[in-house]
Amino acid sequence: MEMIRLPALRRVAVCGGTHGNEMAGVYLVPELERQQKEKADAVGSIPLTFVVSNLRAVKECRRYMDKDLNRCFTSAFLSSPITFDTPYEIQRAQQLNSLLGPKGSEDAVDIICDLHNTTANMGLSIISYSWSNWISFHIFKHVQARVRTVPVRLVLINVPPGEAYSLESVSKYGISVEVGPQPQGVLRADIFNIMKQGVDAILDWAETFNSGKVLEGGEVEAYMIQKSMDYPRDPKTGKLTAAIHPQLQDQDFCLLKRGDPMFLTFSGETLTYEEEEPLHPVFINEAAYYEKGIAFHLTRKKTLSIPSIQAKTD
Template sequence: MSVCFPKLSRVAVCGGTHGNELSGVYLVRELQRCAGDGAHVNTLLCDTFVFPSPSGPISDTAPYEMIRSRELNALLGPKGSPKAVDLICDLHNTTADMGLCLIAYSDHDWICLHIFRHLQRQMPDIPMRYIHFDVSNKESYSLDSVGKHGFAIEIGPQPHGVVRSNIYTAMKFGVQHMLDWVRFFNSGTIFEGGFVDVFTMVKHIDYPRDRETRNITAAIHPQLQDRDFSLLQPEDPLFQTFSGETLRYKGKEPLYPFFINECAYYEKSIALSLARKRRVMIPAIRVDRT
């Protein structure tokens, strides 16, 4: 028995939400240059660093980022309305060694999970994970949340302000396979059910800090650096202080670290995030022909 969904008639591929993450910027420009047929695909450069909640009044003197986010909500949404685009894919880079990740705010959006499984099968040589940010009943502050379905593609490692050919190419193939999946789905292909591993974010860990100055006093331990999604066990090395001392993970359960030493997260007081992994059963799906 398969679950039916409406046709994905309007798809948006977005880059530049964080303006210095360049793979998405150049990929959107390339997609605009080589626009093809198939599903109606909107490609746009977001040109904003934040995406606040679209609700509430806004003044003429509001920051540019807020004004731009309202423009994007009007263009792709409005969020939560029947007029919202069917699927949003928001393109990002990370300085962490995370491979290619799909990040979503749902662990039961069967469209997104099937797309992820399709990418896994089409790109077996690329490390790939599905990250679930569980916001429960809270507002999700992301561009992809404006669509009826949506996710971010996060790929690294790549320094911000730089474009690396291998990272760009992996993102390009990921987007191409995603658009292929949409065409297959819209044409009536039945996608069989199965299992997908989902990493649900549990918590963030900050760097050790000086109590008075709030300056960091340690860096990620060398044995942990560049080991995103390698299981972190209690008492494993976590930080190395600038005086040379090893600080160990004091959690009560093994968890999976990711966004290790992401440079954009220093200002957010996040040294790394930790997730639990579990297997999620996804049903067979097909387009609704009625």
């Protein structure tokens, strides 16, 4: 595969607290900023911006105040007029778009690394919108080589750029870093340290890329989201009638085959996976997804070939 030359990175942002009760990012972003100020005389080539995204939700230790901030970065929300009744998160999304964007423009931050925790057993997952974003693929490859304490995986969401709704989509090459399991509103030292290892590796990669070094391509394994599965529900009330089956709980990224246990009803009946194609579930029993009607996402695992890349330094 050929080598691709890309513009050097001009700005990188690390954001935490997009969800105010995902505590590793809430505490890591200020700590990274403090460390950066301490070593100001040895800063690298790339200006770094550190942002606590949802200030009000962080203060209240809630996921959000009025609306999920990580669903507010569509073109429609970012261009909507602000009125007295506008939800706080839409107002904040427009502020962040001004600070880090504007989305889709040449002035936008090159990379937003948005930090998240999940209650699911996801290890360290790099999430990207684009299925052809060579920057995010190379970042994943580097993080996977550097972080050895937990599995590191790449999850891809394929949506048109204008429909991307989360904070990292404001940047040119945005990624979300998901680390778990960690309960909402709880800070675990092991999860905090795994997230820090991941962010340190990402910032190290950015400096290496900007040095002009050729970064070799190769193959990466990715999990491509295909669809979402909801819990079984009572057709009249909409209330849940089953929970994740114990044999599936905490088995994120396993291969789910036809006939495998999927849900256990409250009356004790096992409901099995009936799809013809075996797929890999992720975000199994994520606490924040109950309100969204999602028990887990189903992904297809694929090996992708990525080209070598080099920053244009001339």
